Amino acid sequence: MQKKAAKKEMIKEASSEISIKKLELTANKIRQDIIKMLFAANSGHTAGPLGMVEIFTALYFKILKHDPKNPKLEDRDRLILSNGHICPVQYACMANSGYFPEKELLTLRKINTRLQGHPNRLDLPGLENSSGPLAQGSSIAAGIALAAKMDRKDYTVFCLMSDGEHQEGQIWEALMFAGNKKLNNFIGIIDRNNIQIDGYVEDIMSIEPLRQKLEAFNCNVYEMNGNDMKEVVVTLENVLKNRNKTTRPSIIIAKTVPGKGISFMENKYEWHGRPPKKEEAEAALKELQAEREIIINKR
Numbered sequence: 268m269q270k271k272a273a274k275k276e277m278i279k280e281a282s283s284e285i286s287i288k289k290l291e292l293t294a295n296k297i298r299q300d301i302i303k304m305l306f307a308a309n310s311g312h313t314a315g316p317l318g319m320v321e322i323f324t325a326l327y328f329k330i331l332k333h334d335p336k337n338p339k340l341e342d343r344d345r346l347i348l349s350n351g352h353i354c355p356v357q358y359a360c361m362a363n364s365g366y367f368p369e370k371e372l373l374t375l376r377k378i379n380t381r382l383q384g385h386p387n388r389l390d391l392p393g394l395e396n397s398s399g400p401l402a403q404g405s406s407i408a409a410g411i412a413l414a415a416k417m418d419r420k421d422y423t424v425f426c427l428m429s430d431g432e433h434q435e436g437q438i439w440e441a442l443m444f445a446g447n448k449k450l451n452n453f454i455g456i457i458d459r460n461n462i463q464i465d466g467y468v469e470d471i472m473s474i475e476p477l478r479q480k481l482e483a484f485n486c487n488v489y490e491m492n493g494n495d496m497k498e499v500v501v502t503l504e505n506v507l508k509n510r511n512k513t514t515r516p517s518i519i520i521a522k523t524v525p526g527k528g529i530s531f532m533e534n535k536y537e538w539h540g541r542p543p544k545k546e547e548a549e550a551a552l553k554e555l556q557a558e559r560e561i562i563i564n565k566r
């Protein structure tokens with residue numbers, strides 16, 4: 268009996284390893300797409316999207332209840348991107364999961380494209396909100412979470428936010444509202460990459476002690492390494508499991524490396540809002556291809 272249970276556990280562990288490996292390979296593809304898109308557009312944001320690849324990949328390919336072929340599915344989870352400038356990572360995940368053809372990714376920021384530099388929900392089915400003005404998404408997400416409660420719906424609202432955004436008053440209003448209205452269906456994820464447009468967050472205007480502030484706003488707070496696929500998946504699954512045991516909103520502080528995966532971009536705020544030039548794109552893709560081989564040969 269015990270042997271049987273141990274074997275079952277082993278199989279479970281092995282299959283979850285496979286699915287983590289599969290997600291890591293997808294993440295690598297998403298990173299390659301981001302570099303190609305930004306190079307083709309010759310403008311846009313590079314560091315933030317690269318740092319958030321594991322989180323978006325885990326959401327789109329494992330966690331979200333959604334149907335790319337039916338973007339209006341009534342009970343779908345809602346993904347609200349508040350820091351709209353990192354949309355290349357969202358577009359790449361949407362295309363790779365089947366919302367629209369992958370070749371369309373290369374139209375990023377071109378005239379009349381559906382893939383605007385800041386997302387326009389009226390252009391692209393599957394986008395829940397338009398964004399660009401920082402912090403607005405937090406209020407949109409809190410409003411949708413309240414609407415779900417009023418409609419007695421069980422879907423989850425994931426609100427993706429950045430650390431620079433937490434210098435905005437609107438974020439704190441939205442969190443005060445979510446805590447006060449007991450929106451346990453609101454799950455916030457903060458990209459704590461310590462960069463913003465023109466420097467390091469801690470140098471420009473520190474947002475610390477972030478955890479204590481969030482707790483004071485009646486949120487349950489989790490922390491994770493946002494670039495470790497297994498940790499991301501386990502944390503998200505755990506937060507979802509705990510959702511119905513609490514009346515509070517949940518916030519995950521995700522430590523990420525801006526520019527993750529490309530040696531010469533990592534942790535440099537200068538890559539907040541500039542695309543790679545030809546040689547830089549080539550070097551980046553070479554690094555990502557090498558990383559791909561490492562993932563394939565792992566375990």
Ligand SMILES: Cc1ncc(C[n+]2csc(CCOP(=O)(O)OP(=O)(O)O)c2C)c(N)n1
Nearest residue numbers: 315350399400401429430431462463464539
């Ligand atoms: C309300 C508002 N103020 C200012 C901006 C300009 N802006 C765009 S991105 C950005 C930096 C925000 O920091 P963060 O989102 O942490 O940047 P990242 O980590 O992606 O580099 C700023 C100030 C904006 N989009 N909206």
Ligand SMILES: [Mg+2]
Nearest residue numbers: 430431462463
């Ligand atoms: Mg930041």
